[in-house]
Amino acid sequence: MDKVFARFLEKFGSPVDREEVPASSLERYRGKLPNQLLEYWAEHGWCGYGNGIFWLVNPQEYEGVVASWIEGTKLEERDTYHLIARGAFGDLYLWGEKTGFSLKITSVFSRCVIHDFEITSEEMDRELQGFIVSRNVDSNDVEDLFNPTRRKLGTLRHDEMYGFVPALMLGGEPTLDQVEKVKAVEHLILLSQLSELEPYNF
Template identity: 30%
Template sequence: MQQIDTFLANLPPDKGAFPAIAPAVQEKYASLVPGFLLDIWKNSGICSFGNGFIWTVNPDDYTDILPKLGEQYKNAVAVLRTGLGTVFFKQGDEYLFFDPVYLDVSSLQNVPLEIIMNYTIGDKRPANELFYQKLYEKALKRLGPPAFDECFAFVPAIALGGEMNEENLQKMKLREQLILLTQLI
């Protein structure tokens, strides 16, 4: 997958058995996501990279969550997520991400997904500043990797007075964590 070579070099694919993404789901989103993401879905399904730091997702699992970030996201398509619950999604031609720490949606400036993966997610400096990669790596050593339906989450959530440090991270079910956080927006 030449389009994301830098990403794959910095965050190599993890080994393991991962849930498949049904062909009907792949077909449903084929015109909305880049071809390399479809290839990953076909070959690996919902899979992780960089010891679970980044995950592909089944967009259907987020159709009820993304609108809770704002009515304007009711047709958004989730494409990736981090091990700390950041969700990357496409709205029209723009890629955005939901930050589970600050409960904010940020734009990635109309940049193609392969550029985002190679130079934002796959580069340690922005990955740490924007997506808390160092905290993830510390929690990974203590808690072990999250499963495909889990993330590391601050307990209590930062928005509820929690502190942003590794000791406050716990494994949580991703879906439940996102539903809780969107209720705080």
């Protein structure tokens, strides 16, 4: 195991709900995603970390989610994006084939952060390691609800997330009473339809 992933595991702890990555998926994304990421997949699989607060995922399962968020936006012209990771409450980490980790969508608020640069194929692996090592457990939480929610509803499976019902964009409150365990893909597509995706104004 390389030093970067070892440091990531020190922060997040051992994996949950691990799925083996088939050779066909490694081939499907060769040349589209960094070789370093494919090596991590081969060694560690797709799984959750930090008791399920952060997930490295199969991008193929989320193609519909990516399309529903960025179709018809300027982002669509900018790059071809693949969802490589997500948070328990629906933070989405998208990797651009030309721009690397250049887009993060906070689905509960329909907000995004766009990094505007292109990187060379030689820089992709280093960029990917930078992405992995800079993840924080807390940044995937909402209002410190993760631990109480996990105690109440149980640990997530790979196809689940914690969703607010009603959604925050529809006036829901970020409280423990309003969190439910939901199917990730369906819920993320639903959230994409509630409001136009806007950049954060820092």
